[in-house]
Amino acid sequence: MNIQEIFLLSFDALKDRKVRSILTILMVVVGSSLMVALNGLSAGFGKFIDESFSLLAPNILFVSSAQQDESASGPFGGGGGPPPTPKITLNAAVETRIRSLPFVSDIISSYQGQVQLESSGKTLSTSVFSIDPAKLNVIAPTIEYEEGSAIRSNDPSAIYIADQIAYPPGENAPFATLGQTMRATYSFVDENGNQQEESRSFVVKAIMKPTGNPTIDNAVVFNEDAGNALMHKSGKFDGFLVAAESGEFVNNVEEEIRKLYGNDIGITSPEAILETIRQFTGGFTVFILGIALVALLVGAVGIITTLYTSVMERTKEIGTMKAIGAQNSNVLSLFMAEALMIGILGATSGLLAGIAGGYVLTAGIGSAGGPDGGGGSNGPPNISPVFLPTDLATVWGISVGLSLIAGIYPAWKASRLSPIVALRRE
Amino acid sequence: MRIVITLQANSLARNTDSCKPINNKSIYCPQHAVGIRHVYIYPLNLFEYILMSKEVDRKRIHPSYQHETKSEENVAMQAKRLFKIYESAAGRVIALRDVSFKVNKGEFVAIVGPSGSGKSTLLNMIGALDRPTSGRVFIGGVDIFSLSDSEIATIRNRMIGFVFQSYNLINRTTVQRNVELPAIIKGMSRSNRIRRAKKLLEMLGIGDKANFKPSTLSGGQQQRLAIARALMNNPTIILADEPTGNLDTKTGKEVFNFLRILSQKYRRTIVMVTHNPELAEATDRAIYIKDGTVEKEVLNH
Numbered sequence: 001m002n003i004q005e006i007f008l009l010s011f012d013a014l015k016d017r018k019v020r021s022i023l024t025i026l027m028v029v030v031g032s033s034l035m036v037a038l039n040g041l042s043a044g045f046g047k048f049i050d051e052s053f054s055l056l057a058p059n060i061l062f063v064s065s066a067q068q069d070e071s072a073s074g075p076f077g078g079g080g081g082p083p084p085t086p087k088i089t090l091n092a093a094v095e096t097r098i099r100s101l102p103f104v105s106d107i108i109s110s111y112q113g114q115v116q117l118e119s120s121g122k123t124l125s126t127s128v129f130s131i132d133p134a135k136l137n138v139i140a141p142t143i144e145y146e147e148g149s150a151i152r153s154n155d156p157s158a159i160y161i162a163d164q165i166a167y168p169p170g171e172n173a174p175f176a177t178l179g180q181t182m183r184a185t186y187s188f189v190d191e192n193g194n195q196q197e198e199s200r201s202f203v204v205k206a207i208m209k210p211t212g213n214p215t216i217d218n219a220v221v222f223n224e225d226a227g228n229a230l231m232h233k234s235g236k237f238d239g240f241l242v243a244a245e246s247g248e249f250v251n252n253v254e255e256e257i258r259k260l261y262g263n264d265i266g267i268t269s270p271e272a273i274l275e276t277i278r279q280f281t282g283g284f285t286v287f288i289l290g291i292a293l294v295a296l297l298v299g300a301v302g303i304i305t306t307l308y309t310s311v312m313e314r315t316k317e318i319g320t321m322k323a324i325g326a327q328n329s330n331v332l333s334l335f336m337a338e339a340l341m342i343g344i345l346g347a348t349s350g351l352l353a354g355i356a357g358g359y360v361l362t363a364g365i366g367s368a369g370g371p372d373g374g375g376g377s378n379g380p381p382n383i384s385p386v387f388l389p390t391d392l393a394t395v396w397g398i399s400v401g402l403s404l405i406a407g408i409y410p411a412w413k414a415s416r417l418s419p420i421v422a423l424r425r426e
Numbered sequence: 427m428r429i430v431i432t433l434q435a436n437s438l439a440r441n442t443d444s445c446k447p448i449n450n451k452s453i454y455c456p457q458h459a460v461g462i463r464h465v466y467i468y469p470l471n472l473f474e475y476i477l478m479s480k481e482v483d484r485k486r487i488h489p490s491y492q493h494e495t496k497s498e499e500n501v502a503m504q505a506k507r508l509f510k511i512y513e514s515a516a517g518r519v520i521a522l523r524d525v526s527f528k529v530n531k532g533e534f535v536a537i538v539g540p541s542g543s544g545k546s547t548l549l550n551m552i553g554a555l556d557r558p559t560s561g562r563v564f565i566g567g568v569d570i571f572s573l574s575d576s577e578i579a580t581i582r583n584r585m586i587g588f589v590f591q592s593y594n595l596i597n598r599t600t601v602q603r604n605v606e607l608p609a610i611i612k613g614m615s616r617s618n619r620i621r622r623a624k625k626l627l628e629m630l631g632i633g634d635k636a637n638f639k640p641s642t643l644s645g646g647q648q649q650r651l652a653i654a655r656a657l658m659n660n661p662t663i664i665l666a667d668e669p670t671g672n673l674d675t676k677t678g679k680e681v682f683n684f685l686r687i688l689s690q691k692y693r694r695t696i697v698m699v700t701h702n703p704e705l706a707e708a709t710d711r712a713i714y715i716k717d718g719t720v721e722k723e724v725l726n727h
Contacts, residue, residue: 005610009599016598320594323555324608324655325583327576419555419582 001330010337017310021342024299024306028346029353031296032399036354036392038292040385041361042285048383049277052212056270057141058247059105061254063098063240065090066266087264090237098242101256103249108135108241111227117165117220119175119182126165128184129219130227131241133160133206138243140211148178149206153223159184159202160221166207180204184220186230200230296399300406303342307335307410314414315421322419332415339407340400347399351392358385501564502695503529503552503663508561510547510718521547522558523718529663529697534689536706537699539715546667548715549699553586553665554578566662583611587656591668593648595640601627601651602636608658626654630684646677653684657694664688666698670705682708 014021065086088094090109099107111130116123134153137143145151145160152158159182167174176182185199202222210217228235244253254267311318318331362383510522521544529535539545550556552563554570563570565585570578587608588594595604603610605623614622627633630650632643640648649669656664666685670678682705688694689710698709706712707726714721 001611001613009610012599316594317596320588320590320596321607321611322579323553323582323588323590323594325579325581325611325659327579327611330611420550 001326001333006330006333006337007341010334010341013310013314013334014338014341020306020310024302024342025346025349027299027302028296028343028399028403029299029350031292031299032347032350032395033352033354033357034295035289035292035395035398036351036387037357037361037385038288039285039391039395040355040358040387041383042281042288043386043388043391044358044362044383046278046281047386049274049281052214053270053274056213057139057243058270059244059250060139060270061242061244061250061257062266062268063090063242063257064238064266064268088261090240091235095237095240097260098240098257101253101260103245103252103256104242105245106135106138106243108132108138108243109224109237110239110241111224111231111233112238113186113227113231115220115230116185116187117175117182118185119180122175124165124168124175127219128227128231129215129221130224130231131221132223133158133221135241136160136208136216136221139241140213140216143211143216144209146178146207146209149208151206155205156223156226156229157200157202158205158222160206160208161204162208162217162219163210164217165220166204176204178204178207184222184230186232188232198230198232200226202226293398296402299346299399300402303339303403303406304409306342307339307407308413310338311335311410311414311417315417316424318414318417319419319421319424322417328415331417332411335411335414336404336407339403339411342407343400343403346403347396350399351396354395355385355387358387361385500530501528502531502533502566503697504564505548505552506562506564508548508551508563509559510544510551510556511559521718522551525561525715525718525720527713527720527723529695531695532689532693533711534686534696534709535698536709536712537697537715538701538703538706538712539721540701543715544718545699545715547718549665549667549697552697553588554582583608584659585662587659587661587664589649589652589656589664589666589669591671593640593645593652593672595648595651595655597639597641599639600636601632601638601640601643604640604651605654605658608655612659614659623654623658626657627651630654644677645673646680649673649677649681650684653681653688657688663695663697666696668700669698670700670702678705 065088092109095107095109098104108131111128113128113130114125115128116125131139132153133151136151146163146166149160150158151160161176166176181201181203183199183201185197187195187197190196208216208221227233242253242257244250250269250271254269257265257267321331321334362385365383504527506526508522508525509520512519512521525544525548537545537548547556551558551561552565554563554565557571562572565581568581568585570581573581582588596607602620602623605626606619609619609622624633624636627636630653632647632650632654635643635647635651640651643651649672653664653669656666664685669685670681673681685696685698686708689696698705700706707724710726712724712726714724
């Protein structure tokens with residue numbers, strides 16, 4: 001029996017049980033399209049993160065008072081649980097020592113906190129990034145300001161607000177405009193356990209256009225003196241941004257700081273953050289692909305069921321085929337060909353469905369980031385799925401391979417059927 | 427004894443050392459020994475003739491072969507001392523007990539018996555579907571149960587044509603492809619196959635139905651289609667299992683007459699299992715089976 005004839009006969013058999021065949025193919029489609037879509041999505045997400053971080057200055061290290069431990073925390077302390085008491089106080093003395101280290105070109109001290117902004121009767125809670133505003137371009141080299149902005153280091157009453165805060169997404173009226181006065185209120189608990197508030201008035205001197213750096217894009221900036229006073233920091237910085245002479249010296253600078261302070265100080269580079277996020281998304285991808293693989297396995301079990309049922313139904317036909325001389329191998333091939341066709345049809349349509357699904361999913365994620373202002377400052381984040389040909393080929397191969405494996409048992413069962421069944425009366 | 431598969435003598439001139447006699451009449455050659463695909467079994471006398479000048483282990487060839495040749499020249503199928511015993515938890519059932527008979531070439535033989543007589547078991551044996559507990563079946567001089575399962579499948583494909591009571595057609599494909607099926611398994615070329623299937627359908631009066639599905643045909647037409655399929659590979663013997671069992675009397679008669687024509691006009695060898703004595707009497711010879719043994723044989727004239 002030649003291969004063409006085997007496939008023709010098998011295709012006839014699939015066509016004969018159209019609904020069942022289509023449903024089985026659908027099971028494979030679900031698994032493989034899920035794999036393709038999620039794979040494409042996470043690849044697209046990874047690309048998006050890489051692109052976002054490429055906007056950050058590569059020569060910057062984040063130094064914080066958080067102790068270094070094995071769980072790589074973010075630059076300004078990890079989440080969850082009370083933070084351990086810092087062993088180091090980041091003050092002007094530390095700043096001076098770090099500034100004197102080799103390869104360090106600059107050090108920017110910062111205070112951080114959460115304040116309540118009040119402008120024209122509206123209030124908004126936002127994070128504060130209190131640094132010398134003239135140094136903003138060190139942290140975000142691509143930073144641009146709206147026309148009319150003026151940056152002055154020594155103006156403690158100046159506030160610089162991010163575009164997203166000035167023009168909250170989804171609202172028609174701006175929250176604040178250039179030259180306007182706004183009030184910032186900082187709430188804290190004093191040493192006696194009483195809730196206290198501290199307020200200051202600022203004049204909006206600049207509106208920062210989106211940079212891609214989330215620390216800046218969702219924050220307001222005012223200078224250190226204002227930050228120190230408003231947030232009662234008494235000269236204890238929350239962190240330093242240490243600029244190395246260039247990106248390649250980042251590791252040297254980290255080593256030098258470590259020599260000074262060991263693990264009592266927290267040091268993170270954009271590269272390390274990126275690595276952490278990559279690890280997270282990597283783990284997430286594995287998890288998601290695991291689910292998709294389970295879907296595919298369910299599809300494979302579906303193939304076993306379908307083929308096994310059809311072997312049982314076609315017992316007499318198989319007997320007849322054998323009575324007229326079909327070899328065991330012929331019968332085996334006929335059923336394997338059916339499994340293969342289910343696999344190929346399912347995997348191929350799954351690929352197409354998965355690519356389409358990837359775009360639908362990213363569109364969904366984009367629109368979800370809209371009104372509540374959770375997304376990027378310029379509307380939804382621009383994530384598009386990435387489909388690598390090798391990934392697609394792998395998914396296709398896995399789907400077809402699983403289908404073939406699923407076909408083995410029913411096909412073997414069919415090939416072992418005795419030709420005598422052809423003669424049994426019904 | 428005749429050439430099972432027609433072949434050119436000079437194509438056998440290759441390495442024949444790996445050929446071995448499988449009984450006193452036939453010789454088996456692996457495929458690589460001869461230059462032809464799908465040729466396994468040759469009548470020994472032809473072989474001997476070809477190998478005359480070669481070194482052949484003549485001792486392996488049954489000495490009685492020379493004597494038997496003449497008398498068995500005309501035998502299409504022979505059952506020799508067939509026993510079939512089923513062992514089960516319920517006990518031992520002897521389905522066939524020492525059954526022997528011959529069917530000559532071109533003969534139309536009926537195997538008659540009530541249900542449970544063992545005639546279905548017997549048909550399984552002579553149709554090479556099931557191995558006997560002991561005994562031998564020769565088809566075209568080949569001791570079929572001395573062969574492997576795979577070779578037996580080849581025997582079924584080329585030497586036996588089956589006609590089943592319930593037609594056993596494949597309803598999802600066309601009439602034409604149903605007839606072609608044995609040739610597809612055999613590996614016959616497409617053009618030959620289509621031509622031959624068309625001719626057979628014409629011969630059986632359903633040439634105009636080639637592109638129909640079998641299920642759209644009447645019972646009688648379906649059975650004629652099954653006969654066409656049985657004839658496709660030009661078998662040595664046609665086995666019909668209650669071929670008229672599912673048909674009304676008139677249509678049954680029609681189908682039976684087709685078998686008669688095949689036998690008389692085309693000299694086909696037919697063994698038909700039936701429990702209808704009337705049909706049995708219309709064949710050349712009826713073998714009556716009862717309780718697993720041959721009760722009597724009746725020659726009809």
